[in-house]
Amino acid sequence: MDCVISGGNVRVLAKAIHSLSRIGEELYVEPQKDGLALRSVNSSRSAYACFLFAPLFFSRYTIPTCQTFRCKMAIKSVQAIFRSQVSLEKTVEKCHIKLEEQKNRLTFTLHCKHGLLKTHNLSFQDSESLQAVFDKDSYGNVFRCNPRLLVDTVTHFPPSLEEVTVSVNDERMWVRNHVEEHDQGKTMLTELCLGSDEFEHFAAQNHNSITFCLKELRGFLVFAESTSLPVSMYFDEPGSPVVLCVTDSVLEGNFVLATLSDDVNHCRSNTGLANSSPPPPDDFMNDDMDSYLISMDTSIAPAPSSAGAPTPPFVAPACSKQPAVANHRARLYSEEEDEEDLGSSEGPPNKKFCSLFFGSVLPPSSQTSTQPVMTQEVLASDSEDDSEV
Amino acid sequence: MKFRGKIVDVACLNHFTRVISTISKLTKSCILRLTPQHLFFVLSGKVTNGGVSMWCELSQANFFDEYQMEGFSPEDNEICLEVTPENLSRALKTTQNAKAVKVKLTKKHCPCLTITAELPTLSSISRVVTHDIPVEVIPRRLWHEFKEPSVPDFHVSIYLPPLKTMKNVVDKMKNLSNFLIMEANLRGEMNLKIETDLVSVTTHFKDLGNPPWGDDASQGGGAARRWDPEAMTQARVDIRKLQQFLIGQQVNPSKAMCNIVHDTVVHLILLHEDVSLQYFIPAVA
Numbered sequence: 001m002d003c004v005i006s007g008g009n010v011r012v013l014a015k016a017i018h019s020l021s022r023i024g025e026e027l028y029v030e031p032q033k034d035g036l037a038l039r040s041v042n043s044s045r046s047a048y049a050c051f052l053f054a055p056l057f058f059s060r061y062t063i064p065t066c067q068t069f070r071c072k073m074a075i076k077s078v079q080a081i082f083r084s085q086v087s088l089e090k091t092v093e094k095c096h097i098k099l100e101e102q103k104n105r106l107t108f109t110l111h112c113k114h115g116l117l118k119t120h121n122l123s124f125q126d127s128e129s130l131q132a133v134f135d136k137d138s139y140g141n142v143f144r145c146n147p148r149l150l151v152d153t154v155t156h157f158p159p160s161l162e163e164v165t166v167s168v169n170d171e172r173m174w175v176r177n178h179v180e181e182h183d184q185g186k187t188m189l190t191e192l193c194l195g196s197d198e199f200e201h202f203a204a205q206n207h208n209s210i211t212f213c214l215k216e217l218r219g220f221l222v223f224a225e226s227t228s229l230p231v232s233m234y235f236d237e238p239g240s241p242v243v244l245c246v247t248d249s250v251l252e253g254n255f256v257l258a259t260l261s262d263d264v265n266h267c268r269s270n271t272g273l274a275n276s277s278p279p280p281p282d283d284f285m286n287d288d289m290d291s292y293l294i295s296m297d298t299s300i301a302p303a304p305s306s307a308g309a310p311t312p313p314f315v316a317p318a319c320s321k322q323p324a325v326a327n328h329r330a331r332l333y334s335e336e337e338d339e340e341d342l343g344s345s346e347g348p349p350n351k352k353f354c355s356l357f358f359g360s361v362l363p364p365s366s367q368t369s370t371q372p373v374m375t376q377e378v379l380a381s382d383s384e385d386d387s388e389v
Numbered sequence: 390m391k392f393r394g395k396i397v398d399v400a401c402l403n404h405f406t407r408v409i410s411t412i413s414k415l416t417k418s419c420i421l422r423l424t425p426q427h428l429f430f431v432l433s434g435k436v437t438n439g440g441v442s443m444w445c446e447l448s449q450a451n452f453f454d455e456y457q458m459e460g461f462s463p464e465d466n467e468i469c470l471e472v473t474p475e476n477l478s479r480a481l482k483t484t485q486n487a488k489a490v491k492v493k494l495t496k497k498h499c500p501c502l503t504i505t506a507e508l509p510t511l512s513s514i515s516r517v518v519t520h521d522i523p524v525e526v527i528p529r530r531l532w533h534e535f536k537e538p539s540v541p542d543f544h545v546s547i548y549l550p551p552l553k554t555m556k557n558v559v560d561k562m563k564n565l566s567n568f569l570i571m572e573a574n575l576r577g578e579m580n581l582k583i584e585t586d587l588v589s590v591t592t593h594f595k596d597l598g599n600p601p602w603g604d605d606a607s608q609g610g611g612a613a614r615r616w617d618p619e620a621m622t623q624a625r626v627d628i629r630k631l632q633q634f635l636i637g638q639q640v641n642p643s644k645a646m647c648n649i650v651h652d653t654v655v656h657l658i659l660l661h662e663d664v665s666l667q668y669f670i671p672a673v674a
Contacts (some may be wrong), residue, residue, distance in 0.1 A: 026507045034503065064531070065635065071410070140570065152508075155483060156483045156518050158479060184498045184523075185499040185523050186523060188473075188476040188480065188520055188521065188523065189479070189497075189501075189519075189520070189521040190518065190520045190521075191518070191520075191521075192516065192517070192518045192519075192520070193517045194516055194519070195510075195512050195513070195514030195515075195516070195518075197512040197513060198510055198511070198512045198514075198516065293524045314568065
């Protein structure tokens, strides 16, 4: 493999590597006939990202003809080459990537101004092909927009937030933070509503909600924002992956992120949600005072709002603020549940990320099959266990 | 109980955000009292928060373009909520360029203060962001715990030096000791002092001036008049509490002063045209 990238394309490559570093620890490099593929996957295999740079992206692109070559290396060491954004912009004229077969090294040479050369020899490991199986073209929900829109959307959420939920109907998209049910009384809920005409393309065949990790979306936006290329988002059912895409004539980036799969119960309530719960569009303008809170304080006169709900009697007069409030909140909550059919009433839903069903395709014997030979279901490890704090 | 307010003016929104942010630096959780004319953020001195208490008063008319509320009852026309100022601050910070921001009391999965902002877009439909901040409604019978604290019968009242200067001094002293002694007299002199086995450091401030509290006995009390003007009154406080107060300062006050009750309490007051913040740090032995 021997390729040369010049001028502004070096910065594009650098951004792609920074963006991949938000996904996983390792960079998978595979020179293909149709271009150089750079890929990464996270440790729980719930997120996968791939960039394909077409031969035209390079000023020289030659690949070994006889045998296929694939390798992986620590993404940190590649990132180090492209760390300084300033020097990339000001001094680097071209980048030369060459495979030194004798030395088993991948050599990155940065050609800078005044004939300065910076050479990095990186060791690598042979690897099998890394391929996520997804078919974004069969997905019913397709959106395309300027990356700025998504960047402005995610700024509303705190950096510590793990997951977001995206819901759509024909005219709108809602993005909100995903909160475990047992945390609902404590956590701030943030919801952003985007109108369809903020998008270049807005097709929502299935009105449903999906939940996925925000961290990888942010990683995707690192790249998308720098190129200002329109980004596309494809998704389908909860549980099947969401695909984020950025395409140009010479490059293509796909990020595939697992979504939370809900149990049957939850699915139903989700569709219910899509129909009933999103606030009416002009809620902001709607100033109906009656829709606001009505008699919530029951500590003196418990009667009014307790009507209907079978509340346990307020035990002793000694029972002070804490139990009364807790009690009351529980009731509010159950009312809400009844009204809006929110969630399943028995226990938390089975929360799990479906794996992306990666195939580990070993060359050359099984290379013909596009389907994975080994599929392993791997779950995202974050926020699953022991979060009963 | 009902409450809704709307802020349109960017300067007001900005100012309000700064006030909330200041409060969020002082405490994790506090009480928000809403009355027809004012908003109060209250922290009452409990052992759990180290005995500090806070009283912040905002006149609603100076922040809100629209403000409607219906309290617990016509006689007790107030709403009393327990809020997390950090959440409020976070919500407001993302709405700085909003065309309008609304704050409402709502009943969602739990009682919430809902902050809704209409953000500018190129599209015909506005982008709307909603933050539901869970709150606890404080029952009427507990309201008495959140009354305005009375001005203590201080020995010395003194204007503070520029808060930034004071912060720099306190930050340095923090490295040496956990406790700081504040001293002041009625001749406009104040000392910030630490004393450890190894080192004693004192920073002297002069000509600060003493606020005229008048002869109003209910306010000044007798203690100041009986106090020898030359003598220093002092209070030893937890340096972190003082530092917290100085770090959080984002409201540029027109007046900053401090009342000291000898060996009892330090009472800090910041006055801005439409905001006042009082902070009490108990003295430790």
